[in-house]
Amino acid sequence: MIFSRSWKKRKLRSGGHLSSLSFQPGSDERGLTPLSFELESNLHILRNIFADCTDVLFHDFWISGSRRAILIYINGTANQEELNQQVLTPLLEGRRRSAGSPLFHGIIPVASGSEIGTIEETVRHVMDGNPVILTDGENTATSVGLTKWETRSVEEPIAESVVRGPREGFVETVEINTSLLRKRLRTPLLKMKSYKLGSISHTEVVIAYLQGVAEKALVDEVEKRLHSIRIDGVLDSGDLEELLQDNPYSPFPQLLSTERPDIACSQLLEGRVVILVEGSPIAVVAPTTFYSFLQSPEDYYERYFFGTVIRWLRYLFLFIALLGPSFYVAIVSFHQEMIPTALLLTMANSRELVPFPALLEALLMEITFEALREAGVRLPKQVGAAVSIVGALVIGQAAIEAGLVSSPMVMVVAITGIASFIIPHYTLGVAIRILRFPIMLLSGIFGIMGLMLGLLMLLTHLFTLRSFGVPYLSPLAPLNLQELSDVMARVPLWMTDASVDEHRGKNTGRDQEPDTT
Amino acid sequence: MLDRGKISVLQMCLSMYLMVGATAILIIPAITAKEAKQDMWISPFWGSLSGFLAVWLAWSLYRLTPGKSIIQTGEAVLGPRLGKAAALLYILFLVHGAGLIVREYGEFIVGTILLKTPIVVVMGSIVLTAAFAVRSGIEVLGRFSLLLGPLFGLFLIGIVLLLIPRYEPTHMLPVMENGLRPSLAGAVTPLTWFMEFLFISFLFPHLRAEETHKALRAGMWAVALMLVTMVIANLSALFLFGEITGRMFFPVFNASHYISMAEFLEHLDAMVMALWVMGGFFQISMWYYVTVISVAQCFHLSDYRPIVYSVGILIIVFSLWLAPGFADLINLFTTSEPFYSATMQILLPALTLIIGLIKRRRRPLSAEAEKVVNRKGNG
Numbered sequence: 001m002i003f004s005r006s007w008k009k010r011k012l013r014s015g016g017h018l019s020s021l022s023f024q025p026g027s028d029e030r031g032l033t034p035l036s037f038e039l040e041s042n043l044h045i046l047r048n049i050f051a052d053c054t055d056v057l058f059h060d061f062w063i064s065g066s067r068r069a070i071l072i073y074i075n076g077t078a079n080q081e082e083l084n085q086q087v088l089t090p091l092l093e094g095r096r097r098s099a100g101s102p103l104f105h106g107i108i109p110v111a112s113g114s115e116i117g118t119i120e121e122t123v124r125h126v127m128d129g130n131p132v133i134l135t136d137g138e139n140t141a142t143s144v145g146l147t148k149w150e151t152r153s154v155e156e157p158i159a160e161s162v163v164r165g166p167r168e169g170f171v172e173t174v175e176i177n178t179s180l181l182r183k184r185l186r187t188p189l190l191k192m193k194s195y196k197l198g199s200i201s202h203t204e205v206v207i208a209y210l211q212g213v214a215e216k217a218l219v220d221e222v223e224k225r226l227h228s229i230r231i232d233g234v235l236d237s238g239d240l241e242e243l244l245q246d247n248p249y250s251p252f253p254q255l256l257s258t259e260r261p262d263i264a265c266s267q268l269l270e271g272r273v274v275i276l277v278e279g280s281p282i283a284v285v286a287p288t289t290f291y292s293f294l295q296s297p298e299d300y301y302e303r304y305f306f307g308t309v310i311r312w313l314r315y316l317f318l319f320i321a322l323l324g325p326s327f328y329v330a331i332v333s334f335h336q337e338m339i340p341t342a343l344l345l346t347m348a349n350s351r352e353l354v355p356f357p358a359l360l361e362a363l364l365m366e367i368t369f370e371a372l373r374e375a376g377v378r379l380p381k382q383v384g385a386a387v388s389i390v391g392a393l394v395i396g397q398a399a400i401e402a403g404l405v406s407s408p409m410v411m412v413v414a415i416t417g418i419a420s421f422i423i424p425h426y427t428l429g430v431a432i433r434i435l436r437f438p439i440m441l442l443s444g445i446f447g448i449m450g451l452m453l454g455l456l457m458l459l460t461h462l463f464t465l466r467s468f469g470v471p472y473l474s475p476l477a478p479l480n481l482q483e484l485s486d487v488m489a490r491v492p493l494w495m496t497d498a499s500v501d502e503h504r505g506k507n508t509g510r511d512q513e514p515d516t517t
Numbered sequence: 518m519l520d521r522g523k524i525s526v527l528q529m530c531l532s533m534y535l536m537v538g539a540t541a542i543l544i545i546p547a548i549t550a551k552e553a554k555q556d557m558w559i560s561p562f563w564g565s566l567s568g569f570l571a572v573w574l575a576w577s578l579y580r581l582t583p584g585k586s587i588i589q590t591g592e593a594v595l596g597p598r599l600g601k602a603a604a605l606l607y608i609l610f611l612v613h614g615a616g617l618i619v620r621e622y623g624e625f626i627v628g629t630i631l632l633k634t635p636i637v638v639v640m641g642s643i644v645l646t647a648a649f650a651v652r653s654g655i656e657v658l659g660r661f662s663l664l665l666g667p668l669f670g671l672f673l674i675g676i677v678l679l680l681i682p683r684y685e686p687t688h689m690l691p692v693m694e695n696g697l698r699p700s701l702a703g704a705v706t707p708l709t710w711f712m713e714f715l716f717i718s719f720l721f722p723h724l725r726a727e728e729t730h731k732a733l734r735a736g737m738w739a740v741a742l743m744l745v746t747m748v749i750a751n752l753s754a755l756f757l758f759g760e761i762t763g764r765m766f767f768p769v770f771n772a773s774h775y776i777s778m779a780e781f782l783e784h785l786d787a788m789v790m791a792l793w794v795m796g797g798f799f800q801i802s803m804w805y806y807v808t809v810i811s812v813a814q815c816f817h818l819s820d821y822r823p824i825v826y827s828v829g830i831l832i833i834v835f836s837l838w839l840a841p842g843f844a845d846l847i848n849l850f851t852t853s854e855p856f857y858s859a860t861m862q863i864l865l866p867a868l869t870l871i872i873g874l875i876k877r878r879r880r881p882l883s884a885e886a887e888k889v890v891n892r893k894g895n896g
Contacts, residue, residue: 463661
C-alpha cells in the first residue's frame with residue numbers, strides 16, 4: 001500500500017509540544033511519583049494539583065470509624081447516589097479490616113475498579129471521572145468505576161436521515177458509540193483499540209476494525225498516524241480528520257464522516273477502519289473513495305431498481321451542482337447559438353433590463369444564495385422558516401423586478417442549490433459548493449472551453465488524490481470493472497460477493513461465518 | 518526511473534491513440550483532400566504504414582535496451598557524446614512538435630469560438646492545465662486516457678451517426694480516377710502524423726512487467742485504431758462536402774454544424790469543441806510529458822517535476838515562432854515538416870537500431886556504454 005508523501009512531510013512539521021501536564025500511562029522512566037504510606041503527604045500533593053478546581057471534591061471519612069480515608073471525585077461526573085449506597089455505606093458500616101489490606105473489593109459491590117500506585121495515575125483516574133479512595137497507611141489507592149458523565153440519549157441522526165433504515169445515531173459518548181457498533185456486529189473479530197490523544201484534553205479515541213477483513217497494513221497505518229499526532233486538544237472527530245488525511249491542501253474530504261452506526265458497520269464489513277472520538281457524535285472512516293460520498297444507506301435498504309435510479313439521479317445532479325451556473329454563464333455569454341430560438345428570445349427579453357454581464361449576475365446570485373444558506377444554518381429554528389420565505393421568495397422576486405438579475409438566472413441558481421443538497425454526505429457537498437466558483441470564473445472568461453479546463457484540472461487533482469493509499473476515484477480510475485458495477489448500479493445483494501473491496505482486491509467471504517479465533 | 522508510475526497495456530494503447538489522434542481528425546482531412554480529392558479516404562491506408570514501422574522501430578529499440586526510452590537507448594548505443602547529440606535533436610524536435618499541436622488547438626479555438634481572444638491566452642491556459650497533469654505523472658495520464666479515449670471515440674461515432682441523413686456517398690465516385698497517384702500524394706501528411714507513434718517508446722518502460730509481452734501488439738492496435746478513425750473521419754467529410762473539403766480548415770468540426778435532429782439537437786459546435794478541448798488537453802499533455810521526460814533523461818536529472826513549467830513556456834514560445842498564421846502552418850505541414858519528421862522519427866531511430874544490432878553482433882552491448890546508462894539513467 002502506498003501512502004502519500006505529503007502526509008509524511010506534514011507529520012514531521014507538526015513536531016511535538018508535549019505539555020508538562022501529560023500523564024501518559026505506562027511510561028515509568030519519566031519519573032512518576034509513587035503514592036506514600038502517609039495519607040497527609042499524598043493529600044498535600046493532590047490538593048496542590050487540584051488547587052482552584054472547585055469541582056474536584058475531597059470527602060473525608062473514617063472507614064469503620066477507625067481509619068481515615070479520603071474520597072476524591074469530580075462533582076457531577078460520579079454517580080453520587082451509587083457512591084453513597086455502594087461505596088460509602090459499606091465502608092462506614094463495614095466490619096473492621098486489618099490494616100495493610102489494600103483491597104476494598106470484597107466490600108464495595110461495583111463491577112469495575114482498580115488499584116493504582118502513583119500520584120499521576122490518581123490524577124488521571126479522577127480526571128476520567130472515576131472516584132478514587134485513598135486510605136491512611138496504604139501506598140495504593142482504589143479507583144471505583146462509577147463514572148457517570150452527562151450524556152445525550154441515542155437519537156435519530158439529523159444530518160443523514162433516511163426514510164427506511166435504522167433511526168439510531170451516534171452520540172457524544174464513545175462507550176455508547178462502541179456499543180452501537182457491537183450491537184450490530186456481535187463477533188470477537190470486531191476489534192476496538194483505545195488511545196488517549198491531546199496533551200491537555202486526553203481525549204479517548206477508539207479505532208474499530210474487523211480482524212481478517214481489514215488489511216493489517218491499513219490498521220497499522222491508522223495507528224501510526226494516530227501516534228504521530230501532537231495536538232493539545234481533540235474536540236471533535238473533525239480535528240482528527242484534518243490531521244489524518246493524506247493531502248492537506250485538497251478541498252475534498254478524504255475520510256468519510258458519518259453519524260449513522262449502520263453506515264459505520266457497513267464500512268467495517270468492507271474492511272475499513274472506523275475511528276470514534278469521545279465527545280463527537282461523528283465517526284470517521286478510513287480509507288474512503290469519492291463515490292462512497294454519493295451513497296446513502298437507503299440505496300441498500302430499498303429495492304434495487306430504485307437504488308440504481310437514485311444513484312444515477314445523484315450523479316446527474318452532482319454535475320449540475322458543480323457546473324450548473326458555469327454552463328449557463330458560458331452559454332449566455334459565448335455560445336448563444338446553442339439555445340433554441342424561441343427560448344433565446346424569451347431569455348433575451350428577460351436579460352434586456354439587466355445591466356450586468358452574466359458572470360457578475362451569477363456571482364451575485366450564488367454568493368447571496370450561499371449567504372442565505374449559511375444564515376439558515378445558524379438561525380434559531382423558530383425564525384428559520386420566516387427567513388427562508390423572505391430569502392427565497394421575496395428577494396428573488398424583487399431582484400428580478402428591480403432588474404438586478406434575470407429570471408432564468410434565479411432558476412439556475414435555485415436548481416443548483418437544490419442539486420447540492422442531493423449529495424448524501426455534507427462534507428462532499430461543501431467541496432462541490434466551493435469549487436463551483438472558480439469554474440464559474442473560468443467559464444465567464446473562456447466560455448465552454450474554460451469550463452472544460454476547470455473540469456480537467458479538477459479531474460487531474462482527483463486522479464492524484466489518495467485516501468490512506470487508496471486512489472480516490474477507484475474503482476473508476478484505476479479501472480476495476482468488477483467493482484465498477486456497484487458504482488453503475490445498485491446490484492442486488494444476492495448477485496454480489498458482498499465483500500469485494502478495492503484495497504483488498506479479493507473476496508474474503510462476508511457470506512461465510514468467520515472463524516472465531 | 519524518473520517516474521515510477523505503471524500503466525496497463527490498454528492505457529498505453531489509448532494514450533498513443535489520443536496522442537496522435539485528436540488533431541489528426543481536426544485538420545488532416547482538409548490537407549489530404551487538397552491532393553487526393555475523392556480518394557482521400559484511401560490515403561490513411563498508405564499513411565498508416567509509417568505508423569506500423571514506427572511502432573516496430575520503437576519496440577526493436579526497446580528490445581535492444583530493455584527498460585529505456587529512445588533517449589537512453591541512443592546514449593547506450595551511440596556512446597555518451599553522439600547519444601547526447603541525438604538526444605538534443607530529439608528534444609528540439611519534441612518541443613517543436615508540442616508547439617505545433619498547441620498552435621493547432623490555439624488556431625482552432627481562436628478561429629471558431631473565441632474569435633476575439635488573443636491566441637497566447639488560449640494556448641497558455643491549455644498548457645497550464647496540461648502542466649498540472651504532466652506533474653502528476655504517467656499514472657494520471659494513463660487514467661485520463663481510459664476516461665477520454667472511449668469518450669472521444671463515442672463522440673466521433675456520435676457525429677458520424679447524426680450526420681448520416683445528410684451523406685451523399687456518390688461524392689466518393691469515381692474511385693481512383695487518376696490511379697494511385699492522388700491518394701499517394703495525399704498520404705504525405707498522414708504519413709507524418711503516423712510517425713509520431715515512435716514516441717510509444719516512452720511508454721514501454723512504464724508497462725507492468727507481466728504485460729510487456731503484449732506491448733508490440735497493443736502498439737499495432739493503436740495504429741490500426743487510428744487508421745480506422747482517420748478513414749471514417751475522411752469518409753464523412755467527403756460524403757458531406759465532396760471536393761470542397763480541401764478548401765476548409767476544420768472539416769469534421771464544420772460537419773458538426775450540419776447536425777440537426779429532433780429540433781433540439783442543433784448547433785452543437787460548442788459541445789463538439791468542448792470534447793475537442795478534452796482530446797487536445799490530453800494530446801498536449803502527452804507531448805508535453807514526453808518532452809519533459811526527454812529533457813530530464815538527457816541531462817540525467819533526478820526529478821522531472823521542477824522543469825515542467827519552464828518547458829511549458831518553451832513550448833508556448835515555439836508555438837508562436839512556428840508560423841505567422843494558420844495558412845503558413847498548413848504550408849509547413851505540406852512542405853518541410855514531412856522531411857523533418859521522417860528524419861527524426863524514422864531515419865534516426867532506424868540508424869540507431871542498425872548500429873545497435875551491428876554492435877551487438879560484434880560483442881554484447883559494450884560494457885562502458887552499459888555502465889554509463891546504469892550510472893546516469895537513474896533507473
